[in-house]
Amino acid sequence: MDYLIVGQGLAGTLIGYRLEQSGHRVTYVDAPEQTAASSVAAGIVNPITGRRFVKSWRIDELLPAARQLYRDLERQLDTPIWQEIPLVRTLFNRGDENDWLARGGDPAYADYLIDQPDLGSIPQITRPAYAYAGVGHSARVNLAGMVGAFRRQRLATRQLIAAPLDYSAISPEPDTPPRVTLPGGSVARSFDRVIFCEGWRARFNPWFGQLPHGGTKGEVLIVRLDSPPLDRLFKHRVFLVPLGDGTYWVGATSSNSFPDDRPTPANRTYLEDRLREVMTVPFEVVDHRAAVRPTVRDRRPMIGAHPAIPSFYLFNGLGTKGASLAPLVSAWLADHLDHGAPLPAEVDVRRFF
Numbered sequence: 001m002d003y004l005i006v007g008q009g010l011a012g013t014l015i016g017y018r019l020e021q022s023g024h025r026v027t028y029v030d031a032p033e034q035t036a037a038s039s040v041a042a043g044i045v046n047p048i049t050g051r052r053f054v055k056s057w058r059i060d061e062l063l064p065a066a067r068q069l070y071r072d073l074e075r076q077l078d079t080p081i082w083q084e085i086p087l088v089r090t091l092f093n094r095g096d097e098n099d100w101l102a103r104g105g106d107p108a109y110a111d112y113l114i115d116q117p118d119l120g121s122i123p124q125i126t127r128p129a130y131a132y133a134g135v136g137h138s139a140r141v142n143l144a145g146m147v148g149a150f151r152r153q154r155l156a157t158r159q160l161i162a163a164p165l166d167y168s169a170i171s172p173e174p175d176t177p178p179r180v181t182l183p184g185g186s187v188a189r190s191f192d193r194v195i196f197c198e199g200w201r202a203r204f205n206p207w208f209g210q211l212p213h214g215g216t217k218g219e220v221l222i223v224r225l226d227s228p229p230l231d232r233l234f235k236h237r238v239f240l241v242p243l244g245d246g247t248y249w250v251g252a253t254s255s256n257s258f259p260d261d262r263p264t265p266a267n268r269t270y271l272e273d274r275l276r277e278v279m280t281v282p283f284e285v286v287d288h289r290a291a292v293r294p295t296v297r298d299r300r301p302m303i304g305a306h307p308a309i310p311s312f313y314l315f316n317g318l319g320t321k322g323a324s325l326a327p328l329v330s331a332w333l334a335d336h337l338d339h340g341a342p343l344p345a346e347v348d349v350r351r352f353f
């Protein structure tokens with residue numbers, strides 16, 4: 001089949017890759033001047049989240065799918081993507097510690113909670129915390145590196161057009177394949193199916209825009225530390241993530257109401273203050289970035305066909321945990337597209353139509 005993918009962030013990359021692997025022709029259109037969440041995210045895979053230390057949704061199924069797909073892409077793209085790396089978080093007080101220990105009594109959490117984690121260089125560069133806890137099966141996905149390498153390959157093979165797609169260039173047909181005038185082209189071309197993967201900007205999509213797209217803006221700092229290297233993910237209010245070149249990702253903020261997706265001085269100050277609270281070594285801010293997470297009201301991805309235009313599909317709603325969700329969710333969508341496999345009801349876009 002001939003597919004058009006609109007948006008080549010994490011969602012567009014993974015579904016496009018899976019479709020190519022099963023022999024389809026895939027064309028991508030992606031607007032380079034818009035900031036993709038995938039290019040700003042740290043790609044943290046944190047199986048235990050929230051104040052109550054709850055296992056992330058379907059994490060036992062998500063992790064093997066993520067490990068397999070990212071390792072496969074690593075070979076295909078010759079780029080480091082999947083890094084299994086310990087995660088240490090601070091506990092603030094006795095209440096936190098009790099909640100953590102109570103979770104530890106649940107056998108379903110046995111693999112995920114580490115009571116006395118190896119702290120590495122954390123005590124040398126941060127103030128002492130009330131207590132520390134380790135999270136098992138944590139990882140980091142180099143989303144920006146993966147999406148960038150995939151983009152360069154598809155540009156080289158002329159499968160990707162680096163320009164925004166104007167929705168008026170698409171003519172949806174209920175019974176025949178949609179015709180699309182690609183950016184820079186003058187003649188409309190038929191595609192069997194179009195998959196929209198625009199991240200938070202899907203709210204502007206004429207066919208899927210009415211869905212409950214949330215949008216949660218996040219800002220991050222990239223800092224250089226004058227210190228011994230930190231070789232684990234560390235969370236104390238904000239995350240500190242080693243990027244491997246002496247710099248660290250620090251973040252992120254979270255806001256559901258925002259005038260635009262640009263970095264703000266107030267959030268830079270907020271992040272610097274959080275960092276000063278915890279670090280005992282100097283840091284230098286080398287970058288400050290912002291993007292919007294494609295969140296959904298019920299916190300589940302949205303995938304599947306438009307009810308009235310069967311050749312239009314959506315892959316969206318990866319929210320705050322795209323790195324761990326996208327590999328399995330893209331497998332569900334690919335199986336649905338290729339074999340008509342039913343989608344899990346929790347992620348099927350029809351729950352909102």
Ligand SMILES: Cc1cc2nc3c(=O)[nH]c(=O)nc-3n(C[C@H](O)[C@H](O)[C@H](O)COP(=O)(O)OP(=O)(O)OC[C@H]3O[C@@H](n4cnc5c(N)ncnc54)[C@H](O)[C@@H]3O)c2cc1C
Binds near residue numbers: 011035166220322
């Ligand atoms: C600050 C921050 C920190 C995060 N940290 C983590 C983390 O640690 N772990 C984690 O799992 N997740 C994290 N996330 C969430 C993660 O980034 C997202 O879940 C995921 O990247 C979303 O991918 P996407 O492909 O749906 O959207 P995006 O990455 O935003 O990609 C959408 C693409 O579509 C393109 N596009 C949109 N409209 C058009 C159009 N009309 N024509 C052409 N192209 C178009 C855009 O240019 C963009 O390239 C974070 C997000 C943010 C913002």
